[in-house]
Amino acid sequence: MSAPVVRAILEHIPVERVLTAPESVEGLSRDQAAWAPYGRPAAVVRATCTQDVVAVVRACVEHRTPVVARGAGTGLSGGANAIDGCVVVALDAMDEIVEVNPLEQLAVVQPGVVNDDLRTAVAAHGLWYPPDPASSPWSTIGGNVATNAGGLCCVKYGVTRDYVLALEMVNGLGEVVRLGRRTAKGVAGYDLAGLVVGSEGTLGIVTEVTVRLRPLPAPATTIAGFFSSLTDAGTAVRAIAAAGVTPSALELIDRHCLRAVDEWKNMGLSADAEAVLLARVDEPGEAGHAQAERVVACFREAGAGWAERSTDEQEADALLAARRLAYPALERLGPVVTEDVCVPKEHVPEMLGRIEKTAARHDIVIANIAHAGDGNLHPMLITPPGDDAAKDRAQTAFDEIIADAIALGGTVTGEHGVGLLKRRGLAAEVAPEVMAMHHAVKRALDPHGVLNPGKVLT
Numbered sequence: 001m002s003a004p005v006v007r008a009i010l011e012h013i014p015v016e017r018v019l020t021a022p023e024s025v026e027g028l029s030r031d032q033a034a035w036a037p038y039g040r041p042a043a044v045v046r047a048t049c050t051q052d053v054v055a056v057v058r059a060c061v062e063h064r065t066p067v068v069a070r071g072a073g074t075g076l077s078g079g080a081n082a083i084d085g086c087v088v089v090a091l092d093a094m095d096e097i098v099e100v101n102p103l104e105q106l107a108v109v110q111p112g113v114v115n116d117d118l119r120t121a122v123a124a125h126g127l128w129y130p131p132d133p134a135s136s137p138w139s140t141i142g143g144n145v146a147t148n149a150g151g152l153c154c155v156k157y158g159v160t161r162d163y164v165l166a167l168e169m170v171n172g173l174g175e176v177v178r179l180g181r182r183t184a185k186g187v188a189g190y191d192l193a194g195l196v197v198g199s200e201g202t203l204g205i206v207t208e209v210t211v212r213l214r215p216l217p218a219p220a221t222t223i224a225g226f227f228s229s230l231t232d233a234g235t236a237v238r239a240i241a242a243a244g245v246t247p248s249a250l251e252l253i254d255r256h257c258l259r260a261v262d263e264w265k266n267m268g269l270s271a272d273a274e275a276v277l278l279a280r281v282d283e284p285g286e287a288g289h290a291q292a293e294r295v296v297a298c299f300r301e302a303g304a305g306w307a308e309r310s311t312d313e314q315e316a317d318a319l320l321a322a323r324r325l326a327y328p329a330l331e332r333l334g335p336v337v338t339e340d341v342c343v344p345k346e347h348v349p350e351m352l353g354r355i356e357k358t359a360a361r362h363d364i365v366i367a368n369i370a371h372a373g374d375g376n377l378h379p380m381l382i383t384p385p386g387d388d389a390a391k392d393r394a395q396t397a398f399d400e401i402i403a404d405a406i407a408l409g410g411t412v413t414g415e416h417g418v419g420l421l422k423r424r425g426l427a428a429e430v431a432p433e434v435m436a437m438h439h440a441v442k443r444a445l446d447p448h449g450v451l452n453p454g455k456v457l458t
């Protein structure tokens with residue numbers, strides 16, 4: 001006998017799109033956050049249009065049942081994790097690119113469009129959607145909007161919020177609302193579209209997004225620097241910022257990651273260095289040449305054993321591919337929890353040093369990748385499968401990394417979101433008055449508390 005909320009949903013949505021069998025819902029009940037708890041949903045509904053989402057939210061309001069939005073489930077904070085008895089709305093089938101408008105340099109998309117698919121579609125018009133999370137082959141624009149996703153090129157081009165012009169969403173009353181605008185400028189009213197970006201499905205379920213586009217950038221030059229210490233690599237990041245150079249990417253990969261990727265994909269990557277920095281410069285002509293030279297100089301002055309502009313595009317592509325593959329490669333070694341702290345650029349060397357000390361103090365492996373140019377570090381805590389003592393030590397290390405980031409003037413999450421894993425961190429980071437403002441906003445947009453409850457806010 002199905003739950004009353006499921007029966008209410010079945011009055012509007014065909015049974016083949018309302019999954020209730022345990023084996024059908026299990027794989028759709030959680031994201032990629034290794035430690036985050038998840039429950040069993042009463043149903044997973046595959047939405048195909050905005051009215052499906054309206055029907056689900058209204059049924060959930062009527063039966064006071066939590067409703068959890070789901071894109072591709074690549075999240076790393078437990079944001080899309082099911083709550084016992086909830087309804088998960090899977091939006092991946094709403095994957096139409098509704099409009100690409102070269103004159104206005106915008107695109108209108110449904111939430112289930114995969115990031116790379118949007119980038120490919122607009123490239124055919126000579127246009128570019130910059131936010132490029134390393135999950136871009138899988139993650140959806142709806143998920144990217146809900147987490148305010150960042151990525152490799154955000155150091156120069158900004159994050160998802162900088163590209164969201166307008167949204168259609170279903171609020172906590174089951175109403176369809178349109179927020180934002182299509183025009184190049186506009187200041188009518190509060191920035192409610194901006195508010196919803198990064199709200200992790202707790203303020204509304206996004207059913208359409210209008211994104212800003214840019215012309216395709218010039219081909220980039222890659223500069224690689226190999227360092228014998230993690231903190232030297234951090235010093236190079238600070239030096240680049242101090243020199244006023246803004247590369248179009250500045251990524252860090254440490255030896256744990258290089259080794260894990262190489263063992264998996266056999267790419268012939270050197271694992272001799274403790275850390276590799278990869279910078280990309282996409283300024284055309286002489287200016288780009290000068291920027292690349294300054295990056296090489298910053299790398300060398302910070303102690304790089306080897307630093308050069310890549311003349312071998314294949315090698316440069318392999319290193320960038322290694323950066324993108326680091327997370328799945330490490331996952332093969334055991335459960336991985338990915339941290340996401342972000343610190344001011346001046347403190348990147350100090351923060352990297354503290355992470356190394358934390359790993360040694362608690363006797364756990366912490367691998368590092370980073371959108372280093374943003375100060376956004378992803379220490380990845382790896383524990384052997386089934387080793388509960390190591391997991392406990394890793395939990396302590398996780399909390400210490402958060403405390404260190406806050407102490408250095410940073411934030412507990414640069415791009416992955418609060419979800420379940422960073423709720424205590426958020427409460428530690430913001431003042432009680434600011435937390436009260438968060439709760440007030442939540443109550444205003446979701447008065448019955450059905451939208452992804454227990455995420456972001458405690």
Ligand SMILES: Cc1cc2nc3c(=O)[nH]c(=O)nc-3n(C[C@H](O)[C@H](O)[C@H](O)COP(=O)(O)OP(=O)(O)OC[C@H]3O[C@@H](n4cnc5c(N)ncnc54)[C@H](O)[C@@H]3O)c2cc1C
Binds near residue numbers: 076151
């Ligand atoms: C290998 C790998 C690399 C990654 N690299 C990056 C990176 O470089 N930068 C980065 O920012 N993140 C990165 N991530 C994290 C993740 O990919 C992003 O958070 C991404 O934006 C999640 O998109 P998704 O479609 O998978 O969303 P999901 O995981 O399904 O959901 C994420 C959150 O958004 C909510 N949500 C989803 N769709 C909607 C919607 N339509 N309306 C309202 N709420 C919704 C969910 O409830 C949940 O809270 C990476 C993850 C992996 C596995």
